[in-house]
Amino acid sequence: MGSCKVPYSVLLLCFFIGSFLVPQCLSIGDDANQTAFLVNASEALGRPIPETLFGIFFEEINHAGAGGLWAELVSNRGFEAGGPDTPSNIDPWSIIGDEYSSLTLSTDRSSCFEHNKVALRMEVLCDAEGTDICPAGGVGIYNPGFWGMNIEKGKKYKVVLYLRSSGAINVSVSLTGPNGLETLATHDIIASSCDVSNWKKMEVLLEANATNPNSRLQLTTTRKGVIWFDQVSAMPVDTYKGHGFRSELAEMLADLKPKFIRFPGGCFVEGEWLRNAFRWKATIGPWEERPGHFGDVWKYWTDDGLGYFEFLQLTEDLGSLPVWVFNSGFSHNDQVSSSSVRPFVQEALDSIEFARGDPNSTWGSMRAAMGHPEPFDLRYVALGNEDCLKKNNYRGNYLKFHTAIKKAYPDIKIITNCFGFSRKLDHPADFYDYHLYTSANNMFSMAHRFDHTSRGGPKAFVSEYAATGNAGKGNLLAALAEAAFLIGIEQNSDIVSMASYAPLFVNDNDRKWSPDAIVFNSSQLYGTPSYWAQHFFRESSSATVLHSTIQPNTTTSLIASAIMWNNSDDGKSYLRIKIVNFGNDTVNLKISVDGLEPNSIQLSGSNKTELTSGNLMDENSFNEPKKVKPTQSSLENAGKDMDVVLLPYSLTSFDLLKGSSSIRTARSGYFSRPSF
Ligand code: AHR
Numbered sequence: 001m002g003s004c005k006v007p008y009s010v011l012l013l014c015f016f017i018g019s020f021l022v023p024q025c026l027s028i029g030d031d032a033n034q035t036a037f038l039v040n041a042s043e044a045l046g047r048p049i050p051e052t053l054f055g056i057f058f059e060e061i062n063h064a065g066a067g068g069l070w071a072e073l074v075s076n077r078g079f080e081a082g083g084p085d086t087p088s089n090i091d092p093w094s095i096i097g098d099e100y101s102s103l104t105l106s107t108d109r110s111s112c113f114e115h116n117k118v119a120l121r122m123e124v125l126c127d128a129e130g131t132d133i134c135p136a137g138g139v140g141i142y143n144p145g146f147w148g149m150n151i152e153k154g155k156k157y158k159v160v161l162y163l164r165s166s167g168a169i170n171v172s173v174s175l176t177g178p179n180g181l182e183t184l185a186t187h188d189i190i191a192s193s194c195d196v197s198n199w200k201k202m203e204v205l206l207e208a209n210a211t212n213p214n215s216r217l218q219l220t221t222t223r224k225g226v227i228w229f230d231q232v233s234a235m236p237v238d239t240y241k242g243h244g245f246r247s248e249l250a251e252m253l254a255d256l257k258p259k260f261i262r263f264p265g266g267c268f269v270e271g272e273w274l275r276n277a278f279r280w281k282a283t284i285g286p287w288e289e290r291p292g293h294f295g296d297v298w299k300y301w302t303d304d305g306l307g308y309f310e311f312l313q314l315t316e317d318l319g320s321l322p323v324w325v326f327n328s329g330f331s332h333n334d335q336v337s338s339s340s341v342r343p344f345v346q347e348a349l350d351s352i353e354f355a356r357g358d359p360n361s362t363w364g365s366m367r368a369a370m371g372h373p374e375p376f377d378l379r380y381v382a383l384g385n386e387d388c389l390k391k392n393n394y395r396g397n398y399l400k401f402h403t404a405i406k407k408a409y410p411d412i413k414i415i416t417n418c419f420g421f422s423r424k425l426d427h428p429a430d431f432y433d434y435h436l437y438t439s440a441n442n443m444f445s446m447a448h449r450f451d452h453t454s455r456g457g458p459k460a461f462v463s464e465y466a467a468t469g470n471a472g473k474g475n476l477l478a479a480l481a482e483a484a485f486l487i488g489i490e491q492n493s494d495i496v497s498m499a500s501y502a503p504l505f506v507n508d509n510d511r512k513w514s515p516d517a518i519v520f521n522s523s524q525l526y527g528t529p530s531y532w533a534q535h536f537f538r539e540s541s542s543a544t545v546l547h548s549t550i551q552p553n554t555t556t557s558l559i560a561s562a563i564m565w566n567n568s569d570d571g572k573s574y575l576r577i578k579i580v581n582f583g584n585d586t587v588n589l590k591i592s593v594d595g596l597e598p599n600s601i602q603l604s605g606s607n608k609t610e611l612t613s614g615n616l617m618d619e620n621s622f623n624e625p626k627k628v629k630p631t632q633s634s635l636e637n638a639g640k641d642m643d644v645v646l647l648p649y650s651l652t653s654f655d656l657l658k659g660s661s662s663i664r665t666a667r668s669g670y671f672s673r674p675s676f
Helices: 008-017 022-026 247-255 308-317 342-356 362-369 394-408 440-448 476-491 529-535
Strands: 035-040 094-096 103-108 119-124 139-143 149-151 156-165 169-176 183-191 200-207 212-221 225-236 260-263 293-295 300-302 321-326 380-383 413-416 431-439 459-468 496-501 505-507 518-520 525-527 547-551 558-567 572-581 587-594 601-611 631-634 641-646 650-658
Touching (some): 035 572, 103 139, 156 169, 156 183, 169 225, 183 200, 247 518, 247 525, 260 308, 260 496, 308 321, 308 342, 342 362, 342 394, 380 394, 394 413, 431 440, 440 476, 459 476, 476 496, 476 558, 476 572, 476 601, 476 650, 525 529, 529 601, 547 558, 558 587, 572 587, 641 650
Parallel strands (some): 035 587, 260 321, 321 380, 380 413, 431 459, 459 496, 505 518
Antiparallel strands (some): 035 547, 119 225, 149 212, 156 200, 169 183, 169 212, 518 525, 558 572, 587 641, 601 631
């Protein structure tokens, strides 16, 4: 890049005279090639960014919830995953002992729970004394959880199970290492035959004496007899806000400061077949009574511990708003005609009543019974997922839902699956859903996707976006392209109201979709570069996007924006400039900020944050979880005019702390600390 020979005053003059004059102005000097970013800090010329611009999309995919965010350690806790007909597959439960000489296992339909009748019957053939002596450790069953349970020394685990027996029992409930040899915690349940002749709930609190990320739960005995087990749960006592979410995963979500959570899918909402779609009513109430279901799109069973109520609770715990996606009568392979869709409409109405109805209403009372008498702040619902172009009649179904919902809940905002930017929608909607999965290069150019969209129709909800193809399992290239796309969204936030990356989570043991934002197994986790790129936008919702321009306007490898945001933690205002350099060259950039009072930028407290790496294809991993992660440094030359260096293939943000005379945005008090 050439050095700057045009005085700043001339540059700024150009900026305000109007962009049509800028090329001529710049050509006055010798250094027409000087790259500059010109910002006008006047909020009067800027535009408020919607309060809910950036959020997250949670889908039950990749074991995101079951064996992921939901902290339940037991997989197939009710023995229902093998289906309602017996005998059934009890996987991943397994036998301890010899299945002929010491015990036999089978399933029957004798459970006390009406909606999930399958129970495990364990007949123990050996005994503590006599001819067939049980092995010293006993015989029984174990559950390895979701590819191993992470049991940690000093932590407590609550085991709940239901059992009955024809005789007295002595059952050891233990957390052990992967082969059962190392006991991490154990407790004996001893009961007389009359105590357990009918189904009885037992609760055991176990404290681990050692750590093993690949542990299992065992139920063993050395006593002859028949015992039935059902609904066996093991949960860590410490969960996020005490609501059952795996703490370290929930904290990674909290760190994104999401303003909304779209849930529970995605394709998960639709199912391959409607009979396997997510049905919210089967996911509420006591966990023991939930039937669970097989999600046939992503091909795994969930016990539905993470149900509709828990999703609503999660939104509240993360200080975000729910965006509830419900089935509008479509799966991937079958659909309900508009003339028969009324029961689905009623399900949707009931779900809204459950979330925000009076505690005395039919469904509001169920919410209250689950411990949440206050309504949840449900304002947005989406009618289906990617169903607009389905064979039959999305529009017909949609209108039935729309009419009924708007009549009962006029304030609820409704999101259609049909795109509204290329042509006018033929049905009423508050937002239209837009999904974008594309190559990194295309994603970068999509930063301009909404520049020329009509401003007259409904606003866009980019509820799923990600760079794919050459993105590996989540590399720097993808993250930079996505950051550029988000900068474009920020600039177009008058027409784009919400955006969320997809998918959010992947359990590395069941990777159905790559890339993802957060990768984990039973004990480890890390954010992909895409996760970290989203951190640069945490303060954008509710901020003010400022008028800014890159010069020369032929610069194609840079995308930049400037926002003014207030930090509620320190009560101060910051000007944040974000720039993606999507090229292989270092860029020497002039940043000029107009519209600030002299000396109103404070050196101390201003900083620079960079996301880059040695190789464009670099990814994080369990071995190198922080290989591609933002680094922060103080900004020594913070000021209205700065010469800065943008590294090749990088995302850089400059946070300029404004002095006490600083201009403030209208909605101060909504923001938080800009640390990475
Ligand atoms: O995010 C993964 C999937 O991509 C979602 O389930 C679906 O909506 C989209 O096709």
